[in-house]
Amino acid sequence: NLKYDANKGVTVEFWMKKDGFAAANTSEVIFDLWNNNPLSSTANAGYGRLTVFLSSSTGLVDKIGVLRQSGSFNHGMGSTERLDTGLTTIADSNWHHYAIVVKNKGASNHNFVDLYRDGTFVSSTSKAATLNEVTGTMQATIGAAITQIQGDSAGGIGFGKLSASLDEFRFWKTARTEEQIGLFYKTHIGGGTNTDDANTD
Numbered sequence: 001n002l003k004y005d006a007n008k009g010v011t012v013e014f015w016m017k018k019d020g021f022a023a024a025n026t027s028e029v030i031f032d033l034w035n036n037n038p039l040s041s042t043a044n045a046g047y048g049r050l051t052v053f054l055s056s057s058t059g060l061v062d063k064i065g066v067l068r069q070s071g072s073f074n075h076g077m078g079s080t081e082r083l084d085t086g087l088t089t090i091a092d093s094n095w096h097h098y099a100i101v102v103k104n105k106g107a108s109n110h111n112f113v114d115l116y117r118d119g120t121f122v123s124s125t126s127k128a129a130t131l132n133e134v135t136g137t138m139q140a141t142i143g144a145a146i147t148q149i150q151g152d153s154a155g156g157i158g159f160g161k162l163s164a165s166l167d168e169f170r171f172w173k174t175a176r177t178e179e180q181i182g183l184f185y186k187t188h189i190g191g192g193t194n195t196d197d198a199n200t201d
Contacts, residue, residue, distance in 0.1 A: 004035070009175020016098060016166055017094065019164075021054075022056075025057050027055050027065070028056070030054065031169075032050075035049070036139060037136055048136065049068070050066075050068050054162070060082060062086075067080045083115040083122075096118055097117065099176065100114070104130050108128065109128070111131040145158070
C-alpha cells in the first residue's frame, strides 16, 4: 500500500486548515514515509524516505517542504525542495487542498516535485538525478515524524507534530495528472476492492 517508486510516481493529497504555527523556527510534519533502514553517519544507499512538511521560519510560511531520499539522493541530507503555494501564509485559517507529485521524467533523468493547490498547478522544482525505488518495510505517519530525521541529534516517532486539521488524505502509488487532480480533489474516490479495481493505485 505504500509503494515508493518515482519511475511510476507518487502522489500525496490532502485537505488542510491551519490557524497558526505552534512555535517559531520549527518544522511540522504532514506525512512521513520511511523504509525502516537505519540511520547512517555516511551516505546509505539503502535508506529511503519521503517527508512532506511545513516550516515556521522566516520566508518559508508560504511553502510546503518535500524531503526525498534514496540512492544518489542520500548524499548529505538528501534533496529538500520548498514549493511555493501561492499563498501569503499557509496558516490563513482556510481549508485548502494540496497535492504533491514526485516523479522521474524527461530524457535528462530529472526528478520533479509538482505542487497543486485547490485543484490547480502552482509550482514545480526538479533535481538532475534519478530517484531510485525505495524498498523495505515501508511505514508512514500522518501529522508527525515516523522516526528520527537523518542528520538530527534527537527525535523519533511523534516529533515534528503538525498543528493543523487534515481531511481526505490520499496516498497514490502513481503520478496523478493535472486533469485527475483538478477533477477529483473535491469528490469521493472509491478505493480498490474485489469488485471495483479502478483505483487500486
